[in-house]
Amino acid sequence: xxxxxxxxxxxxxxxxxxxxxxxxxxxxxxxxxxxxxxxxxxxxxxxxxxxxxxxxxxxxxxxxxxxxxxxxxxxxxxxxxxxxxxxxxxxxxxxxxxxxxxxxxxxxxxxxxxxxxxxxxxxxxxxxxxx
Amino acid sequence: xxxxxxxxxxxxxxxxxxxxxxxxxxxxxxxxxxxxxxxxxxxxxxxxxxxxxxxxxxxxxxxxxxxxxxxxxxxxxxxxxxxxxxxxxxxxxxxxxxxxxxxxxxxxxxxxxxxxxx
Numbered sequence: 671x672x673x674x675x676x677x678x679x680x681x682x683x684x685x686x687x688x689x690x691x692x693x694x695x696x697x698x699x700x701x702x703x704x705x706x707x708x709x710x711x712x713x714x715x716x717x718x719x720x721x722x723x724x725x726x727x728x729x730x731x732x733x734x735x736x737x738x739x740x741x742x743x744x745x746x747x748x749x750x751x752x753x754x755x756x757x758x759x760x761x762x763x764x765x766x767x768x769x770x771x772x773x774x775x776x777x778x779x780x781x782x783x784x785x786x787x788x789x790x791x792x793x794x795x796x797x798x799x800x801x
Numbered sequence: 802x803x804x805x806x807x808x809x810x811x812x813x814x815x816x817x818x819x820x821x822x823x824x825x826x827x828x829x830x831x832x833x834x835x836x837x838x839x840x841x842x843x844x845x846x847x848x849x850x851x852x853x854x855x856x857x858x859x860x861x862x863x864x865x866x867x868x869x870x871x872x873x874x875x876x877x878x879x880x881x882x883x884x885x886x887x888x889x890x891x892x893x894x895x896x897x898x899x900x901x902x903x904x905x906x907x908x909x910x911x912x913x914x915x916x917x918x919x
Contacts, residue, residue, distance in 0.1 A: 681888045697887075700880035701846045703822050704908075706830055711912045714835070714866075717857060718918035721850040728848060732838040740834040747830060751823040761816065768822050780823070788828040798855050799847030 701751035702743040755780040811879055811902070818876025819871050859871060863916045871909035876903035 675683065684694035689704065709731065716727040758780060759773035836844035846852050857863055882901035890897060 675887045675889070677889060678869045683887075684880050692885075697880050697884045700877035700884070703826055703873060704877035704881065706826060706834075707870055707877065707908060710829070710833070711870065711908055711915060713853070714857065714912060715915040717850075717853045717905060718915055723852070724850050731834055734838075737835065737838050740830050740846045744827060744830045744835065747822070747826040750819075751827055754823045772813035782828075784824055791825070791828045792832060795856065796843045799845070799852055 690722075695746075695749060696753045699746040699753075702746040703750060706743050706747070751784060755784075812876070814872060814875045815879040816876075818872035818874070818879075822873045822876055825869055826873065856917065857919045863919070865910075867913045868918050870912045871905075874905040874908040874912075875902075878902060 678701060679686075684690045713727065713731065716724040754776055759771075759776045762771075764771060764773075825853075829866070832844055833848060837848050847856060882897055885892075885897050886894060897917040
């Protein structure tokens with residue numbers, strides 16, 4: 671598991687062909703996810719301070735340039751979601767109680783879960799904002 | 802290879818964080834950072850000062866946010882660690898691991914502290 675890639679490939683292996691590049695992109699999604707998580711951590715930090723400090727941070731977060739960043743991060747986050755769901759059948763046991771679980775079922779369940787989580791969070795935040 | 806490795810532990814945390822990131826991060830970016838600036842008032846109000854404190858008011862919400870943030874941080878740092886190794890970063894492997902998992906631990910602990918202070 672911890673075995674590094676063949677050093678003879680150099681560090682530019684991901685530019686060699688499309689499937690390497692897709693693997694690189696899949697792994698690189700974590701940089702954007704980590705960045706959004708750290709921004710969220712700071713939002714929580716500012717929420718614990720006075721209104722002025724919090725709003726200054728929120729204005730930074732909602733600055734047009736940051737919005738561009740969030741759009742790019744959203745694209746990478748969705749790429750993570752799709753690629754992670756699609757490889758899940760390879761990581762999970764293919765049989766439960768002796769019966770085969772079709773890969774399409776596992777993938778479908780995950781997208782159903784995504785829809786449910788997205789809808790619930792969306793409605794909750796909208797409800798808090800509207801009341 | 803040695804008989805014992807911490808890899809399985811990190812891998813299971815990585816997988817849990819991966820699922821949570823897949824489920825929560827897209828909608829989180831959407832509601833917190835895009836719908837408000839694009840002019841949807843409900844989401845602008847939800848992330849006004851009072852709104853965000855209402856969102857984080859309930860203890861269960863804070864506990865869930867802390868756990869989700871911690872696991873996603875472990876996931877992202879684990880992946881970045883492997884990516885750094887695979888890109889042949891000219892640094893000792895232990896240093897890369899230390900920075901990656903130390904960073905994840907720092908995010909988890911700081912988020913817990915910040916949540917307690919809201």
